[in-house]
Amino acid sequence: MTSTPDFLLERDAFGRLAVVFTTGERHEGVVPVRAFPIAAPDEGVSLVGTEGHELVWIDSLSGLPPAVHSLLVEELAAREFVPEILRVKAVSTFSTPSVWTVETDRGDTDFVLKTEEDIRRLGRTGLLIAGGAGVQFSVRDMTALDRGSRRLLERFL
Numbered sequence: 001m002t003s004t005p006d007f008l009l010e011r012d013a014f015g016r017l018a019v020v021f022t023t024g025e026r027h028e029g030v031v032p033v034r035a036f037p038i039a040a041p042d043e044g045v046s047l048v049g050t051e052g053h054e055l056v057w058i059d060s061l062s063g064l065p066p067a068v069h070s071l072l073v074e075e076l077a078a079r080e081f082v083p084e085i086l087r088v089k090a091v092s093t094f095s096t097p098s099v100w101t102v103e104t105d106r107g108d109t110d111f112v113l114k115t116e117e118d119i120r121r122l123g124r125t126g127l128l129i130a131g132g133a134g135v136q137f138s139v140r141d142m143t144a145l146d147r148g149s150r151r152l153l154e155r156f157l
Contacts, residue, residue: 007056009047009068017075019047019055027055032075038082038122038138045072083109085129085139088149094156097132104137111135116156127153 008020009030018028027049035044047056061069083104092099097114112132113119120128127139139145142153 009071011071017047017071030055032072032079034076034080037080038126038128045076081106082136082138085137085145085149087146088152091152091155096156100131102137111137113156119153119156121157 006022010018010020012018012028016028017030017032018026019030020026029050031048033046033048034041035046042061043059045058045061046054047058049055058064058072061072064072083106085102085104087103088100089103089108090101096116096118097112099110100113101110102108113129114132118130120130122128122138125141125143127142129137129139131137139153142150145153
């Protein structure tokens, strides 16, 4: 385990991540895992080997060399799918279960909110909403949403 960049990160012939330490030791099939994917997505990333053991601990992505940083961000984006809600267009009913129609950073979609407990607060203005199909939706800053979206959300908080 390390907190300094004494390693290189590259893709192997099969497109999987490989970590190569300055000692020459190489591990293929490495998987990056965020410690706090919602609260602090750019802090605390672990590179885990195929045996499930942590090989590298990275305190902050911002301190990495550009090539390593871009590979990690690319790999994490491919593994994680948490669309950000930009606007709440409609809610079928103000009781649960209800069907929500939202605009996200990944496009428009509908999901079922099963219970009000499926909306969790993250800090003062953030939310994590569990859709009925298992997809997690985030609202980074509820105060940044348009007035109509805030009104609809507040009915469930």
